[in-house]
Amino acid sequence: MRLRAFVVVFQSMKDSEIPEAYRRLREVVKPWQLPVVVDLARHGATPYEILIASLLSARTLDTTTKVVAPRLFALANTPQKMIELDEKQIVRTINAVTFPEPKARQILALSQILIDQYNGLVPNDLEKLDELPGVGRKIANLVITQAFNTPGICVDIHVHRITNRWGYVHTKTPDQTEIALREKLPRQYWIETNGLLVAFGQNLCRPTSPKCSICPIYEFCERIGVTSHR
Ligand code: SF4
Numbered sequence: 001m002r003l004r005a006f007v008v009v010f011q012s013m014k015d016s017e018i019p020e021a022y023r024r025l026r027e028v029v030k031p032w033q034l035p036v037v038v039d040l041a042r043h044g045a046t047p048y049e050i051l052i053a054s055l056l057s058a059r060t061l062d063t064t065t066k067v068v069a070p071r072l073f074a075l076a077n078t079p080q081k082m083i084e085l086d087e088k089q090i091v092r093t094i095n096a097v098t099f100p101e102p103k104a105r106q107i108l109a110l111s112q113i114l115i116d117q118y119n120g121l122v123p124n125d126l127e128k129l130d131e132l133p134g135v136g137r138k139i140a141n142l143v144i145t146q147a148f149n150t151p152g153i154c155v156d157i158h159v160h161r162i163t164n165r166w167g168y169v170h171t172k173t174p175d176q177t178e179i180a181l182r183e184k185l186p187r188q189y190w191i192e193t194n195g196l197l198v199a200f201g202q203n204l205c206r207p208t209s210p211k212c213s214i215c216p217i218y219e220f221c222e223r224i225g226v227t228s229h230r
Helices: 002-010 015-029 036-042 047-057 062-075 087-093 100-118 126-130 137-148 157-166 174-184 187-203
Strands: none
Touching: 015 187, 036 047, 036 062, 036 137, 036 187, 047 062, 047 100, 047 137, 062 087, 087 100, 126 137, 137 174, 137 187, 157 174, 157 187, 174 187
């Protein structure tokens, strides 16, 4: 045990340890619920549904998005059908998510842009998605990875926190983490990173008091910033 503690103090996750760390992460997350957008993508959601669900899920619990998104898609699951809806009707339908009024306006505005500029289709392009109302880099990365299987790294609070705890990156913001991971993490791991680390972060490497004592990648982790753990 002493030796283990000694090693961890001086070791951060190395590039050579990533394959084994990811193999263990894939195993440990199997029983856990996938993030809602990843789950929708695996069940055949369209790129438009993935885009709208991603926007709805911002700062909203997955359990809420999971109920609200299908409710909205039952009314409109294409940009053409969406712009036929009244803004108040959208607000009423998505009322359980955070910021329903701005999100309803953004959904209508981006649907109109998709019709006007992209023939009603969601572009498989990070920069074009990033420019849509309500869509920042996090959602843009989520959409290209989940809707199109295009390599991207969706860095949310979990990915940012965990990769810094590992000592794999040393960054202050999620945007910096995305840049650092794009430079460092082999491309073959990009798409799965968000789904793995969100599930891992919600269940084991939690924001406060992570469960380090039962962590399958303990030996690879520097535990930077972890002041208390279980
Ligand atoms: S649970 Fe602990 S040991 Fe595991 S990745 Fe998180 S901080 Fe590192």
